[in-house]
Amino acid sequence: MTAVRRAPGPPDQDVDAKLARLVELEATMSALRHDLRGMLAPALLVVDRLLAHSDPNVAKTGKTVVEAIKRVEERLVATRLPSKQRLFG
Numbered sequence: 001m002t003a004v005r006r007a008p009g010p011p012d013q014d015v016d017a018k019l020a021r022l023v024e025l026e027a028t029m030s031a032l033r034h035d036l037r038g039m040l041a042p043a044l045l046v047v048d049r050l051l052a053h054s055d056p057n058v059a060k061t062g063k064t065v066v067e068a069i070k071r072v073e074e075r076l077v078a079t080r081l082p083s084k085q086r087l088f089g
Contacts, residue, residue, distance in 0.1 A: 022081070029081075033080075036072070037076070043069060047069070
């Protein structure tokens with residue numbers, strides 16, 4: 001059986017440093033997700049008016065915008081880290 005090589009330095013400190021960095025990155029990403037959703041909120045308000053428009057071409061444009069915003073939301077959700085239980089469990 002082959003021995004597993006470890007990085008130099010105490011393993012607990014290395015793991016703690018990586019976990020601290022992971023927490024820091026998740027906090028940054030969380031703030032970014034929040035800010036992006038805030039920027040998209042006015043677009044969603046306008047889209048409601050487009051979707052209700054009597055001109056079918058205008059309503060179709062509204063649907064296109066809604067689909068684009070949904071894709072952005074899916075990407076934002078995909079940037080979330082797995083839960084702590086899934087990471088360590």
